Amino acid sequence: MRRLLTGNAAAAWGARLARADYVPAFPITPQTEIIELLAQWFGSGELRGRLTLLESEHSMLTAAAAAAATGVRVFTATSSQGLLYAMEMLYAVPGWRAPFVLVNVSRGLASPITLESDHNDVLAARDSGFLQFHCASCQEVVDSVLLAYRLAEDPRVRLPALVNLDGFHLSFTREPVDLPTAEAAAAFLPPFESQGIEFRAGRPVSQAVAVLGGSAYSYFRYETHLAAEQALQAHGAIAAEFAQRFGRRHDAVERYRSDDAEIAFFMIGAFATKAMDAVDRLREAGIAAGLVRPRLLRPYPAAALQRALAGKRAVAVIDQNLSVGKGGVLHGELASVLYGQPDAPLLASYIGGLGGRDISAGEFFQIARELQDAVLARRVPPPRLLYTAGELRQMRNLQAIAAGERGMPEARA
Amino acid sequence: MYRIRLHGRGGQGIKTGSRILGSAFFGAGFEVQDAPVYGAERRGAAMSAHVRAARTPIRERGVITRPDLVALVDETLLQVPAANVLLGVDAASVLLLQGNGDAETWRARLALSGTVVVLPAAGERAEAELGGARCAGAAARLAGVISRPQLIAAIAQELASLGPVATATTTAQALAAYDAVAPHAGVLRESRPAAATAFAAPEWIDLPLESARVAAPAIFAAATSVEVRTGLWRTMRPEIDYARCNRCAWICSTLCPDSAIRVRADRSPEIDLEHCKGCMICVSVCPPQAIRALPERAARARELAAAP
Ligand code: SF4
Ligand code: SF4
Numbered sequence: 001m002r003r004l005l006t007g008n009a010a011a012a013w014g015a016r017l018a019r020a021d022y023v024p025a026f027p028i029t030p031q032t033e034i035i036e037l038l039a040q041w042f043g044s045g046e047l048r049g050r051l052t053l054l055e056s057e058h059s060m061l062t063a064a065a066a067a068a069a070t071g072v073r074v075f076t077a078t079s080s081q082g083l084l085y086a087m088e089m090l091y092a093v094p095g096w097r098a099p100f101v102l103v104n105v106s107r108g109l110a111s112p113i114t115l116e117s118d119h120n121d122v123l124a125a126r127d128s129g130f131l132q133f134h135c136a137s138c139q140e141v142v143d144s145v146l147l148a149y150r151l152a153e154d155p156r157v158r159l160p161a162l163v164n165l166d167g168f169h170l171s172f173t174r175e176p177v178d179l180p181t182a183e184a185a186a187a188f189l190p191p192f193e194s195q196g197i198e199f200r201a202g203r204p205v206s207q208a209v210a211v212l213g214g215s216a217y218s219y220f221r222y223e224t225h226l227a228a229e230q231a232l233q234a235h236g237a238i239a240a241e242f243a244q245r246f247g248r249r250h251d252a253v254e255r256y257r258s259d260d261a262e263i264a265f266f267m268i269g270a271f272a273t274k275a276m277d278a279v280d281r282l283r284e285a286g287i288a289a290g291l292v293r294p295r296l297l298r299p300y301p302a303a304a305l306q307r308a309l310a311g312k313r314a315v316a317v318i319d320q321n322l323s324v325g326k327g328g329v330l331h332g333e334l335a336s337v338l339y340g341q342p343d344a345p346l347l348a349s350y351i352g353g354l355g356g357r358d359i360s361a362g363e364f365f366q367i368a369r370e371l372q373d374a375v376l377a378r379r380v381p382p383p384r385l386l387y388t389a390g391e392l393r394q395m396r397n398l399q400a401i402a403a404g405e406r407g408m409p410e411a412r413a
Numbered sequence: 414m415y416r417i418r419l420h421g422r423g424g425q426g427i428k429t430g431s432r433i434l435g436s437a438f439f440g441a442g443f444e445v446q447d448a449p450v451y452g453a454e455r456r457g458a459a460m461s462a463h464v465r466a467a468r469t470p471i472r473e474r475g476v477i478t479r480p481d482l483v484a485l486v487d488e489t490l491l492q493v494p495a496a497n498v499l500l501g502v503d504a505a506s507v508l509l510l511q512g513n514g515d516a517e518t519w520r521a522r523l524a525l526s527g528t529v530v531v532l533p534a535a536g537e538r539a540e541a542e543l544g545g546a547r548c549a550g551a552a553a554r555l556a557g558v559i560s561r562p563q564l565i566a567a568i569a570q571e572l573a574s575l576g577p578v579a580t581a582t583t584t585a586q587a588l589a590a591y592d593a594v595a596p597h598a599g600v601l602r603e604s605r606p607a608a609a610t611a612f613a614a615p616e617w618i619d620l621p622l623e624s625a626r627v628a629a630p631a632i633f634a635a636a637t638s639v640e641v642r643t644g645l646w647r648t649m650r651p652e653i654d655y656a657r658c659n660r661c662a663w664i665c666s667t668l669c670p671d672s673a674i675r676v677r678a679d680r681s682p683e684i685d686l687e688h689c690k691g692c693m694i695c696v697s698v699c700p701p702q703a704i705r706a707l708p709e710r711a712a713r714a715r716e717l718a719a720a721p
Contacts, residue, residue: 169448
């Protein structure tokens with residue numbers, strides 16, 4: 001049945017439909033609603049299992065992985081600074097090879113402190129070994145949680161998975177969501193077959209052992225990498241089955257009107273739907289634009305991206321993140337798989353939407369215009385931060401106050 | 414697509430109002446997106462909520478910058494620049510305003526060329542907490558595509574967890590507003606998205622590198638939060654009955670989240686109304702129930718009447 005749900009509620013429904021046995025939790029804006037809803041359902045008996053409040057995200061993630069290592073189905077959620085606080089364990093637990101799902105509600109990182117979304121938090125987990133799903137709608141949130149369990153629990157994969165949704169723009173935004181029935185969800189995602197992942201007091205197992213010497217270390221690390229790469233194939237089959245059961249395709253790479261496009265936007269997250277809207281308007285204006293959006297960022301769907309972008313004249317990567325001293329993370333990643341490809345497009349870099357800053361329709365149109373110019377000039381413009389003169393004027397007003405406070409001459413007007 | 418922005422203060426039911434309106438559109442067969450926008454503040458702070466409804470899937474997101482309707486629950490927000498109530502309001506937009514005065518006066522005062530509809534203020538409680546629901550009821554009628562039963566069903570759905578009394582009160586208020594604006598039914602029109610052919614190029618600039626002394630997010634003065642008059646956010650005012658207060662000298666003053674209660678030398682508490690946000694925590698924690706809650710409007714009216 002279709003109903004209006006926020007992204008947070010959709011995430012909680014994902015955990016409910018997956019019949020999570022155990023949810024270690026810790027509150028943080030804008031994620032808290034997820035665990036509030038789950039707590040309500042555990043309390044009312046609609047969910048059987050246990051939700052436990054831990055004293056920090058570090059403990060929460062440790063508890064999640066430890067529970068997963070006993071063979072039960074585990075769900076947990078966090079955001080931003082919370083994810084960073086858990087970072088030590090975030091990198092440690094994938095090596096345990098025990099699957100579970102972590103939802104991250106993206107929120108910009110300090111400093112300065114903020115509440116609204118960008119993707120630097122989740123990208124800090126990029127190299128951890130968690131599989132990464134990125135959602136652009138509330139529907140995708142609930143679907144991705146189910147897909148994430150299937151993929152994470154696949155015996156060839158056995159890695160934890162992270163499902164990302166944007167704070168505010170999805171977390172607090174209601175959209176129509178077609179919720180699978182409990183039966184349909186259970187048919188797609190049967191009970192977790194732990195196949196040897198178990199805990200018996202009489203048969204102790206030591207997990208996460210230490211190894212000395214780079215050789216053993218290399219073996220274990222690279223096995224994790226191979227499992228993540230394998231997940232790409234497994235995902236294809238799982239997404240196809242999902243589409244067959246539910247009528248919704250969630251391929252590793254979404255191509256929106258991009259097959260016959262000459263220029264394309266490339267981005268992840270909720271703002272990608274704004275890019276779709278811009279694509280429609282540009283098409284109405286006779287401009288062959290499209291959108292290419294990786295849903296799966298780890299494993300990186302390199303071959304699918306190469307195929308999707310081959311023959312495009314120019315692509316604008318819009319990064320809602322900033323690698324300080326380098327630039328947009330997705331731009332660098334995409335460049336690395338397109339380099340040397342025959343028929344590779346020109347690649348322009350835009351940084352936009354930091355800390356939830358809006359990206360206007362006019363800005364998408366202007367980016368498209370710059371791509372068209374780049375095609376003619378056979379050269380892309382330098383990387384650009386989406387930031388206007390009006391925004392700088394506002395900043396100047398604040399700086400004038402700060403300068404006054406310090407009794408110092410004003411910042412350049 | 415209908416693009417509707419609701420403005421009010423935390424505690425006036427703005428989010429609830431946006432959800433009622435969203436569910437009502439959904440019930441009427443529309444695709445819907447509704448979302449509140451607020452910062453870190455609590456009750457009383459300016460906030461907005463954004464409702465989009467269309468016949469096709471909605472891909473726009475975030476703040477509505479070209480509203481077809483702005484519904485304003487609390488006209489005092491017009492004085493708060495950060496609330497940005499009139500953002501994008503033009504000749505084609507409708508402004509729905511809950512308050513006193515007539516539409517022509519508001520049009521002149523705000524220098525608006527579009528339609529202004531005034532929703533007469535209701536009783537005090539309705540205004541404090543049900544403003545969002547009232548505006549949702551009125552907006553539903555202005556759109557002219559939502560029936561009474563659809564509005565009633567939407568309220569029942571959104572308020573189910575609050576019980577039958579809250580549902581009945583809210584329904585009565587929303588329906589009163591639905592009826593009050595009947596002469597303007599259908600005045601709200603769907604608008605098309607901006608075309609990619611004629612758009613104003615964004616005034617992008619290259620951000621200059623500046624000295625770290627300038628470019629670090631620091632505040633160089635002490636006690637700056639005093640400058641933020643959070644007292645303006647209040648919809649309810651706490652009032653201490655000193656005859657009942659037993660001078661415990663710590664409970665209300667410690668638990669006030671804004672440190673707006675100071676304890677005088679004689680152990681009696683004093684509320685700093687410049688900064689009290691009206692969260693009503695002190696009202697609920699005082700053991701002898703010496704603090705009562707008064708609608709801010711009534712308290713101000715009383716002050717005006719008492720002024721020489
Ligand atoms: S909590 Fe009540 S009794 Fe204690 S100081 Fe405040 S008003 Fe007086
Ligand atoms: S004085 Fe009372 S109502 Fe005002 S902010 Fe403090 S606790 Fe809240």
